[in-house]
Amino acid sequence: MNRQKLVLCVLVTLLTSPAWAQLTRYQQAMTRHIAVIDTAVRKSTYVALFNSFERIHRVETSEWAPVYYMAYCAAELAKLERDPARIDAAADRAEAILNTADSLHATPAEVLCIRSMLAFTRINVDFMERGPKYMQLGNQYLKQALAKDPENPRATLMLAQSSLFTPEQFGGDKKLGHKLLKRANQLYDLPVADPLTPRWGKADAAQLLAKFEKELAAN
Amino acid sequence: MNTQQLRHVYVPWSWLWVVLTVSGPLTATQAQVRISGEVTYNGISPVAAANVTIEGTYDGGTTDKKGKFSFVAAELGTYTLRIEAPGFVHRQQPLVLADTLPVRLRLELNEKLMTLAEIMVRPRVFANADRNLASNLKPLDVLTTATDGSIATTLKSMPGAQQIGESADLFVRGGTGSETRTFMDGLLIRSYNQSGVSGVATRSRYPTQLFKGTVFSTGGYSAQYGQALSSVLLLETQDIPVQSNAELTLSPLMGGATIQQILPSKTAVVGGGLNYTNLNWVLNWMPNQSLQLSPAPESVDGNLYYRQKLPRQGMLKAFVNWGASKTGIYQNNLDYVNTLNRVRVDNRNLYGNLSYRQSIGRGWKLQAGSAWNQNADETTVQVTQDNQPRSVYTGQQHTQIGQARAVLSKSVLNYSTLHIGSEWFYTREQTQDSGRVQSYVDVYRSAFAEMDWYVNEQVSVRVGGRYEQSTLTNRQALAPRLSLGYTFANNGLLSFSYGTFYQQPDREFLFQQHDLDMARARHTILSYQRMDAFRSFRVELYHKSYTGLIRTRPDTTATGTGYARGFELFWRDKKTLKDIDYWISYSFLDTERQFMAYPMRVQPGFAARHTASVVAKRFFSKITTNVGLTYSVASGRPYYNPTRPDDRFMQDRTPVYHNLGLSVAYLPKIKIKQAYSVVVLTVSNVLGNGQIYGYRYGTLDTSRREAIRPVANPFVFLGMFLNFGIDRRQDTINAQL
Secondary structure (H helix, E strand, O other): OOOOHHHHHHHHHHHHOOHHOOOHHHHHHHHHHHHHHHHOOOHHHHHHHHHHHHHHHHHHHOOOOHHHHHHHHHHHHHHHOOOOHHHHHHHHHHHHHHHHHHHHOOOOHHHHHHHHHHHHHHHHOOOHHHHHHHHHHHHHHHHHHHHOOOHHHHHHHHHHHHHOOOOHHOOHHHHHHHOOOOOOOHHHOOOOOOOOOOOOHHHHHHHHHHHHHHHHHHH | OHHHHHHHHHHHHHHHHHHHHHHHHHHHHOOEEEEEEEEEEEOOEEEOOOOEOOOOOOOOEEEOOEEEEEEEOOOEEEEEEEEEOOOEEOOOEEEEEOOOOOOEEEEEEEEEEOOOHHHHHHOOOOOOOOOEEEHHHHHHHHHHHHHOOOOHHOOOOOOOEEOOOOOOOOEEOOOOHHHHHEEEOEEEEEEOOOOOOOOOOOOOOHHHHHEEEEEOOOOOOOOOOOOOOOOEEEEEEEEOOOOOOOEEEEOOOEEEEEEEEEEOOEEEEEEEEEEEEEEOOHHHHOEEEEEEEEOOOOOEEEEEEEEEEEOOEEEEEEEEEEEEEEEEEEOOOOOOEEEEEEEEEEEEEEEEEEEEEEEEEEOOEEEEEEEEEEEEEEEEEEEEOEEEEEEEEEEEEEEEEEEEEEEEEEEEEEOOEEEEEEEEEEEEEEEEEEEEEEEEEEEEEEEEEEEOOOOOEEEEEEEEEEEEEEEOOHHHHHHHHEEEEEEEOOOEEEEEEEEEEEEEEEOOHHHHOOOOOOOOEEEEEEEHHHHHHOOEEEEEEEEEEEEEEEOOOOEEEEEEEEEEEEEEEEEOOOOOOOOEEEEEEEEEEEEEOOOOOOOOOOOOOOOEEEEEEEEEEEEEEOOOOEEEEEEEOOOOOOOOOOOOHHHHHOEOOOOOOEEEEEEEEEEEEEEEEEEEEEEEEEEEOOOOOOOEEEEEEEOOOOOOEEEOOEEOEEEEEEEEEEEOOOOOHHHHHHHHH
């Protein structure tokens, strides 16, 4: 199924589901944009999403969710930045927005996940030079996130990715990574009540687990 | 209950939802308006990623690459439309939606936005603040380049610095080693290197890992620094690390341990380290020793630090370093037969500093610091003839330096920063040789003001001045500094710098005489540099004129003069060759001076006309090994040959200097006690070239001479570094699984 169809599918399911009508106008607007997140890959999509969340934030200034998702989009944009000289500026911007989300009481564990994303992103400025520090920092944020919410699937997934992709000399651990990845997939299946609660990462978790286990079987 | 109500009850729920969801959009459609159009810069070029918003609503759109947008407004009414895009000043305009007919808009942004963050990304002349500068070294550069892990050795592969193997000092652009001063967080470190005997390079007292960044300015630097005629080396210490850790160093020639612990508040760290170095054992094994060291260099160095984050981007750092060392050398006494001089230096050093920075309100930032340094050297020269002790000379030197410094900075006008500050130094020097005591106290004060000014997108200016005053010599000086920069569209930076730099005479002259002028150097520099994340290119042309250098013949006066001029090239590239980071530097130096006992103006003994280095390193990920090669070459340096007539003074040249250094760092997969380890092997002068730095001649019998050579050729270092993270949170993660 291509991505556009998927978005359409998600939207149709959403719009025709009984829950939809019970949502406030704010929640409806948010949910519509949140649904696009999981399928976004290109910079332009994240820019458009960022702008949409910003519009909502300008009206609903005391809500945490629009700012949280702005920070998420900004973090994704920093990750997609190809010019190393601009990565820090992009990450700084995301971090500033994230601090606003934090002050509006976004879920602490989720805020920490994005902080971790940004730390890992900053490694791309200079892998050799920054690797040791920012890898540690990124992992530390994830551990803090799990200390606050042991069932956070995103923190679990990112920690799994970090364990799998970091060379063993620098603290990587394939076995731990595999375990964490399996657990992340279980956690993503747990039901979530609030429609604005972050959900991103589920498809990535499933994909990565399938790929990893295929490689494992091949060896 | 009537039928109407009944019918409602029997309507299945699902149908109700369908009606509701369908009717929702249907009712909205009645007022929906499609708004589309494009956003341009002045009606010409399309603006992508612009955000078009109806203020006070959720409605709006984002432009695509062609500047086009389209969205649906939910309700009719009178609104304000807001158009904003990165790099532009946003605009607002009224929007009336009277009916549901589609609206097409041509929107224009007319003004580009110059934010400080954006213009600061571009290269500018504010060398000290600019992290993008080519002469900025990171700890990893040092650890993978230098064969001895020292910052100074790495800097010798950069343009401007000479290959002076017999000294650990940096000799920059025709200047002596004492014309380069080292600063740690803005505070002077006078004895950065360990004391040693003349002709043998020593090691730095301060471990490279203490510093997160190094800026090496080879001239034309900021008015915030003074008392350095040629160059400043600015070291910035680390902040709060990510996690607590401990490190062990094991090597046949040294052992060390460091530990740092983050305090529970997470905003402070306390740490320290201890290092013991002894070359004795290794020198017994090393072939081709050209010097007879006894005792072989042996030292103990320790440090303690505390760093605390403060509110409002504040930081407080306290640091103490102490050390003791001894080293000696046997040299042939060239005046007498079968006679040896044994020179031995014992040293004790204590250095402590306190630095603080914080925003103090109303846009002002304060940076303040103070330091205390105490250094004691004891030199013994023992003359033995036919293994019989003949005479002994002992001399002692004590130095005490106290310093304080404060700098206030504030953003003023449009995009400019003003720095004003002051420094105060108390220096007490005492020398004692064979019972004769000489001493002096100097109080040196300075005040400076400087402005960093982003004139516009292309032009940047740094202009400042520095006033200096010494109570001992009763001299005052005013040193103007100026840098102009023009940044091209390709991010190339053309800059011109001019400045006057003063420096007090070295202590050995001040003991004899207080009434001496400060030496003065004038720098004029034209440079072009261009860099991105992977490549940097720099070419520099300079002229430097000296006055007030110390002459010792016929009397001690500050009447020496000199000049240095030349050009330098630097090219670094991390991209073209896959996985290889390499750089090439070349320095041409034309310099002459008349100072010390020189009877005329000549090229001094520490200046080579041509110096070039090639550095290449590669990380082999499969075998997790980093290999670095450094090749340096320098043309022969002049040396004094007393057998020549006076008009041939300093006309002899040493052989061309070659040095190929190898550095291999291997990261084993096996963890020892949960520690990450690195095994390092470095070899300096792999090819074993016979390097000669100069000659010593007999004072009475000038027909005898001895070459000044490195300690061993080649010199090999093998060591292992173990890093233990003292972070037990990993266990809690495992427990959760």
